[in-house]
Amino acid sequence: MKKISYIITFSLGVILFSACNKKEKIETPTTQTNFHQEFDSYDMDGKVFPQKLDKVPERIVVNNLSCTEILLELGLKDKIVGILQLDNKPNGKWKNELSQLKVIGDKMKTNKEVIASYQPDIFIGSGRGLNEAFQGTIDSYNQLGIPVYSQRASINHNSPTLLTIIEDVKNLGKILNVEDKANTYADQLKKKYDNILEQVKSVKNIEKPYTVLAIYSMDINKKRYSAPVVSDGLQYDLISKLNLKPAIQGFSNDNTFEHLVSVNPDIIININADRSFVPEEEVKKVMYNDPLIKDVSAIKNKKIITVNYDDFLDYGPRHFSTLEKLYNEIYKKN
Known part of the structure; x- marks a missing residue:
């Protein structure tokens, strides 16, 4: 009888333990449903296109090297489902990782239909190719349900500075839910920047x-x-x-x-x-x-x-x- 009671008690314990585990697993993605980001993208004329994200992007297409390297710095390699052909052979710190990413086309020839076929949750990169003649407009992606982050440092209309690059890093950190990593990286870049400017002052x-x-x-x-x-x-x-x-x-x-x-x-x-x-x-x-x-x-x-x-x-x-x-x-x- 004691043996039967022990078995029943043990079984109930296992069931309760499993139920708790299942509850934890269900709660984890609910943080995704609470995720919400709003930001502005700009075309080359400086026109503003409000963007909205209601989930953390899991599939990313990138159209240039600098944004790709920022994502690699933020530990997001596995979320990059496609990049456009780089202007030059991969080199530098991320040479190996860059060569492993899937190239989905040339930046001068790849249209929005090709990019959209990779089902990105967001399209990121230089704003210079975002027009009807090349990769498609920001608005045309939005009509397909794809948010766009146009790199602010690439938009001459808004008079970008070196600090705009740091702004891009921070913005991408928020948008892609890796804000702590992005802020750490931004601080490193700002420290390097400040150090050089101090040295220039001493000339x-x-x-x-x-x-x-x-x-x-x-x-x-x-x-x-x-x-x-x-x-x-x-x-x-x-x-x-x-x-x-x-x-x-x-x-x-x-x-x-x-x-x-x-x-x-x-x-x-x-x-x-x-x-x-x-x-x-x-x-x-x-x-x-x-x-x-x-x-x-x-x-x-x-x-x-x-x-x-x-x-x-x-x-x-x-x-x-x-x-x-x-x-x-x-x-x-x-």
């Missing part, structure tokens, strides 16, 4: 700001190059924080060395990209030994600084390392 004996010309698509045989915009947007803020100013305004395409003479920059930033890659040593050899440009300030003073395309012309945390590199190359080597 003395500069009579006037150095002028900067960025060049890319260098054809060393024809001695021609193009110059991207550094007179506004994120790139302008970056050079301004180093007390530098642009040598030209706007974009300048297919320039000769005669153009370089007329501009006479103090510093040349040589941007290396896979699509137009020329080894740094070859660029310097050609430019430092050409008699036509020998009196250009940047040539005379050996001030050609090479940076990677993604480190200077994207819109993410790599810019803080570029800020540090340019500071060291320009001021510490004087």
